Amino acid sequence: MTASELNLLMTLATIHAIALASPGPDVALVVQSASRYGRRTGLLIALGLSVGILLHSILSLTGVSLLIRQHPLWFVIIKLAGGSYLLWLGVGALGYVLRHQGEGRSLARVEVEAGLEGPLNAFVRGLMTNLLNPKALVFFVSLFSTLVPADLSAQGKMGALVLLWALSLTWFSLLAQLLTSRTLQARLQRAALTLDGICGAVFVLVGGGILWSTLSGL
Template sequence: MDLSLLFTLALIHCVALVSPGPDFAIMVKIATSQPRNTAIATAVGVSVAILAHTILSLTGVSLVIKSSHTLYLLVQLLGASYLAWMGFGALKATIAFFRKPKRLLKGEEAESSVATEAQANTGDNSQTKAEKSLSPRQGFMTGLYTNLLNPKALVFFLTLFSALITPSVTPATKVAAALVLFVLSLIWFGFLALMLSKAKVQQKMQRITPIIDAVIGVIFMSVALAIVSNLLLV
């Protein structure tokens, strides 16, 4: 087993994990507004998607997709559509918030503050009735789709393994690489889920929810536009 190769892959992957992107954005959004079990499920979903990208790259499936103009075009269009839809939803939520009458906003803030304070005192991290709570399954699928349908993730892992995984690399090292990247992803996103889903953190973050939605909307829409722009320029 090539330990130096595994260390290099782990280091590069860690840098990619902490870099701002759709995965980080969706974790912040869900962990600060949803129950802890949903946030953890989202972290697992993103990590499973990363594992899937790793396996596809190691087995050569990603290379086949990248080499086929039609397949890669479909993947990019599907990914751009999903990211644009997520971004549009986040921006729509921000616009809807600022369109509400100030009197209504103040009333909702007061009600939200009381509800969140009660959650902090009782240790209950459930959502208020005013918010739509996602189930753990929905959280898992959101995390899974956000990473799996991102064409940039496919290209990243394909490029990473094409550069570092040579024909001489043993199957044991390849399996270890997949496990290392999966575990690192689970640790990082699980950490975000646990930290940001704390009642006190959620209480503070609720005050800037519109800003969070706006930033997330811009990130998702920017990635989607970048994908479409690359398609038009090719």
């Protein structure tokens, strides 16, 4: 791998790291799931999110995402599906809060110990939250079309894919680990329903905003 390709990978990694740390649906999902269901679910969510980012990277690197972005009907379908999914997650979280008001810490402790969300369901929820987010599609199309040259070597492309995936998995896994440390978990259990409400509001605002902007532009 050449020095210019290494510099390119460092630039991609820096931009992606900043994007990962920015608040959004991915971070909200890890916070909500880890605080409600515990470490294992948080790590599976992290894996699903990172695989979604890997798929976005592959589609952008191969030009598929750019074709979707440039085809109005396809992009509208993606935005409607993604906005609807995020809105569904938000409504579900807010409904959960309304159903369980007053149960708070005891409810959270029971759910963490029981691990009520299955491994496959947790992984798929993380995967779909990232994969169906049209803002993620636009971000990766912009990232790759702006920074990655068409003649980048196969080794450079593979390095970019592995790097972005590894950064994503590491960041979301560390977040899940931190949120489920013994000291912090006890505090999160006391605020479980509040966190659900905040995360649900994030999903509703982002998903509803995507749907509103898409439908109003038709």
